[in-house]
Amino acid sequence: MSDIFTRYGDGSPTRMSKEDIRFDLEEGTQDAADRGKIPALTEAELDRLFEICTMPEKAVTVERGDEVIVSFDAGTLKLPVRAGVPMDRSAAILTHERAFCSDTMELGHVDYSYKQLKAIIHEECQAMEHIQLNTIIPVFYGAMPNLGLYTKPDGPIENWSELLPLAKIDEAKAAQEEAMEHAVKDIVYVASRMYESGADGINFDTVGASGDADVLATLKAAEILKEKYPDIAIEFGMAGEFVLGMHGELYYDGTRLAGLYPHQQVKMAEKAGAAIFGAVINTNSSMSFAWNIARAVTFVKACTEAASIPVHVNVGMGVGAIPVTNTPPVDAVSRADKALVEIGKADGL
């Protein structure tokens, strides 16, 4: 039978003919090229991607020598919280180090936003010190900038998501600018304490979840931290494939942040002092795996070509061509990983 087992972006299984897979690969790369104004994949790259998509094995892997480093976001939320395994955070990190052979790991709190961590920072510092005494792999501390938390009722500032639909545009912009100041202070405070408690690096997860102001606050915080601690390793994990323009007029180093795609985002992160860039490409749940992976690889290839720092592509539920499911299926995950590394030239995942 010539039909190939594959999936849609929502994880539902399907069978497609080889011709349809090839067609979707071409459409996917073209979509990324149009949106990002970047080159589409070459015929040879599409041929290789087609091979990866149609390999008969259930799970595939990279060729020997092409192995890459893995880093994590929501690190200690995965086993104890999402999977519901009753273990504490240090056990989760040791499991990653000693059973899963993870290259690095991330300590994070269930309340995973910098703002919320101020009040419990002393406990987080203690957890980091304890973990550093027991582990060999680099352990990051991570959380989200999450600018939305500074708005009412969670914070002191007017909510721009409510102001914008009322067409109060100037007020919405001012509110975002005000939130940035709070966020920079909180991020620098928490990251400094955690770094001084032995964190090997600081992870900013879901940068841009609240739009361009969220990105600018993180860039500014990174700059301050880098100045304070020249050796600090900062990882930038993005929220989406382009920076959502909730403000629209925010610039970093002369570049407008709204609308930047991964190959442009990485340059901003580099300027601010980041050591690792976590590119995100959204999965479209209605489209096939072939379409999604061709798109993701196209964006990642442009990003790794532009980057001077390592690019660790986000490959979790709903990003990096991984289907939006709770437990992503291994056929899709392993194919996405292989393609992103071998064709996209990702330095890590």
Next chain:
Amino acid sequence: MSLEDIIAEARETILQCDQARAVAVAERAVAQGFDPVQVLSEGFSYGIRQMGDLFGRGEVFLPQLILSSEVMKSAVAILDAAIQGGTPQAKAKMVIATVEGDVHDIGKGIVVSLLKTQGIEVYDLGRDVPTVKIIEKALEVEADIIGTSALLTTTLMGQKKLEDELRKNGLRDRFKTMVGGAPATQRWADRIGADAYAEDAAEAVTKALALLGK
């Protein structure tokens, strides 16, 4: 001015967020006796869908999208009056919410802004809204459409719950339903029996108008 020129200019005024020109074009269309429905759907509405699409590509930003939807509203007011020969038309009503357990509301907010430009009266119940509350509100305002947003695979079931509850209570035929959010698909809509699915805000407008038979 020919109808083609009017339509082209209507589109342009939306893309350029030009309030004064939008009002002028709408008034000229009415004065010249062109079909206001056609000017609206092929001109202004086309423009706003294009803006939604550009937003979805990161080429225009939220403040511009909001501005253009404000421009759209003033043009719609003029054309609406002409459609109804001066008497205000009963507006279509839509209740929309992010389902229970889910706090993602950025995308839903954009959908709401665009739907409002079409003269639809939108009741936005916010995020993390229990199914019963959605149904209560829909009954209270006699909604034509109920729209739900879900961004998590774990909360997607909230959209099915709405269908089930409506059916169980004999209310399914009273409303059209529409689902959206990143994990939702046309397949999902078909599976749970929702009347429509839209991938983004621009499509949400087209699908809502189709459900309303416009």
